[in-house]
Amino acid sequence: MTQTSTSATAPTALPYLDGDVPLGTIPSADLLPVRNPANRDEVVGTVALGSADHVDRALDLAVAAAPGWAALTATARADLLRSAADALDRHDPAARAVLLTREHGKVRWESTLDVGGAAAILRYYAGLAAEFDAEVDHRNAAGTARFRRRPLGVTAVIVPWNYPVYLASLMLVPALLAGNPVVVKPSEVTPLALTETLRILAAALPPGVVTVVPGTGSVAGTALTTDRRVRAVLFTGSTATGRTIMAAAAPTLKRLGLELGGNDPALVLESAMIDDRLIDELVRGTFTSSGQVCYSVKRIYVHRSRYAELVTAYTEAADALVVGDGRDPETTIGPLTTRSQYDRVRALVAEARRHGARVRTVGRRGTTAHWERGNFLLPTVVTDAPHDIALVTEEQFGPTVPILPFDTDDEAVALANGTDYGLAASVWSADASHADTVARRIEAGSVFVNAHRLGASDLAMPFGGAKQSGLGRRHGFVAVEECSELQTIAHVVNPASLPGPTVAAPPTRPSPSGRKEQ
Template identity: 85%
Template sequence: MALNSTATTPPTALPYLDGDVPLAQFPTSDRLPVRNPADHRELVGTVALGTAEQVDRALDLAVAAAPGWAALTAAGRAELLRAAADALDRQDTAARAMLLTREHGKVLWESTLDVGGAAAILRYYAGLAAEFDAEVDHRNAVGTARFRRRPLGVTAVIVPWNYPVYLASLMLVPALLAGNPVVVKPSEVAPLALTETLRTLAAALPAGVVTVVPGTGPVVGATLTSDRRVRAVLFTGSTATGRTIMASAAPTLKRLGLELGGNDPALVLESAVVDDRLVDELVRGTFTSSGQVCYSVKRIYAHRSRYRELVAAYLDAANALVVGDGRDPETTIGPLTTRSQYDRVRALVADARQRGAQVTTIGRRGATARWECGNFLLPTVVTDAPHDAALVAEEQFGPAIPILPFDTDDEAVALANGTDYGLAASVWTADPAHADVVARRIEAGSVFVNAHRLGASDLAMPFGGAKQSGIGRRHGFVAVEECSELQTIAHIADPAGLPGPATPTRPGRQAPPGRKEQ
């Protein structure tokens, strides 16, 4: 399709696992359009609006699948996960990436990373099966015990729109390895590429192990988080929605894994060298996916001795960014995915300007971008903003970045920690010892040194937030642990060794062998 085409493709209905027919078309006429944020005239597909009754049917299927899936060893489940990864590899990754770019707006290399991550995550967690199956024996004076992990039960996965396939996989796959059937609610904003991935995954697994219910948060999400058959909820998204999920899940005490918002600081220390590599990394960490990454750089603090140098170099480097249609090879950052986020970022920048900040717009418009038809924003660098300006104090989730000076490490740490968020942060310096001292004082789940972008947190590194940035951890074996529970099986060989007086022997009854009358 030409970049400036107004043609549409046939609407794609999201699937639902209906009885014995895997991923049949969702039985509803209520649908929302999914439009290209680079050109609102282009209809990419439609998303069905599921009902509470359809969630109930999906949960029936998941409950029915639970005993058989839990009965397999993790090694047995891992073989099926590897087969699912092979099936995904046989799909047309380029076509799924293009679909994701059309529904989300991100550039093609990001979409390829997003959709291609599913198979990699399946194989990574399949490789942890032996660790899950391992049982620990414990011996004491009265017998032996065995410690093992067992599934939690039916798990709901509620997916965000910014990296839908990759983030869904980070929640879904550890839960599957741990033996839990999963019901997935895709985001209604960018559901199509994820659904194509889930279609293949579900077909590679026993019926009911993975089901999909599309729809809105207030209907599908709320039904999943309140139903007593759901034993765990995994969610990535805003802190506000996380609070709503906690309240909904509280009556049935569900296990929660919440990766929430972040206002992630980057601290350029006095010991830093402001060179091309540092500046390039900061620009990447800020503007990848138009700033719509949960742990991307949201505010930059630079030591006053480095401040002017950094601002000048940053403006120069970021000025090379090209904003346009993600399908255009010239484009470096695409449009914002939703109109509401576009409006919010503009409002935050306008508020900072009104409060005396200096606002510098950088970059250029791509030649093929239809600016009047998309959610395009040129990158913005904001200096001299007050610390309590909303652009500084809140998560902007867009291509606008405040850069502010500090004078001491204590001040930098106080500024970094002066927020309810604590997802990620970074420290920039040529002195590793200095970096370590400062990093240990930052209240964040992850602190990176001299990097802060996609790939900085690999699959083996536990990832999650402090404070109001979330509960629990993703990545690594800890993610599998959080999708399971410990069980102790204790064999008491000699109860006589347990505390407390013996029960008196009734008349006419002999004491057990080896037990003396008291």
């Protein structure tokens, strides 16, 4: 028998404005169940698939809110953002973390980090307000000019399912500080904890500054990316979807911020010290969130002289992982969030086997009673794999990793750079100079040395992709800059200093009356 959630308070992700006011009535046919990936029989809540009409009405509200929000100084906006952070802290973030674990599958510490990130990001960007408000004066022979930043206008934020609250906040908050009202489209896969978070945030801000329209990419996403009232689109997700958004936004020349897929390499150099710390960091960097992190380790390249040593130590460490329900304290990694991703990872591993790769299954099952009803996959470590199979060349987004040898630094760099991706990478060495020399040759937006996991890129460090891993940068003040545009106000008090000859006075000509006219 199919089990469903019977709680009268099971959350529904509805299109919202101003905190608690729904954007219209949603027909029941447009409600989609949100299921627990640890037990697909369990319905955690429902998501209303917002229509193009909901997007239209949300944009009306955002357009109406835009002048008032832009007229505030960033310092005044920052005060409201801090108040919103306080409100998020008061409204039971622990409960939202439990909700996120149920809809996503990730373990509790990750959900706590994800949900708690919203308040932390609000406070961080509030601290950058003075930098936004600062204006630069310029003088020349013609007069004076002032350079200032101004908002772009209504901004659409399209959120992925893997770290929904944290990644939404990284896009949303810089846009708010810069003076833009924002319409957010959560993923229909994990909309519940994010929508609850955004309801609290919206209630702490002026009406219409934040609106939420959950829905599918093909309907709500398309409506946002094609509407000419939207001046910027911020998106985190797959490269394929990024291309679709770029094409949809082209006719109206929207500003784009795209953080896209990654096939992130870790290079373990001959000069590395393969000790417990290195192994622990690499295992964390690979398998956190079951590998469903945009910049987690996807490929490991090891100098041939250290290859056997690393494979043995890494496999033994990964064998301690426990796969199960994210609510279970013994669980190390949870299930895959979607069944389609579960099927894809299994297919990638099967293809590797067919091409002669050695696949080691590691870790153990937790005590969950619903193993067969969950999207659970034990981790796999893959060796002896050809370099051209999909497991190596594509982003897996799951608990599997190929480990491959190299002979020289040149070969390692060529292998690392040999895909269309360039989000992140890491270099591992006991020689800081050696590591830095190699890191500078890697085509990636971020290269970490002796680390490669959540937290390695903090909020002050610009983050984004090279090549087909995206456009623009998140984190730091650069994210605020990308949500605004420069304006120059020039006061010309000495036109004579400008180039070009003076235009002569027009010649006089006789009037019909015989008088001369100018």
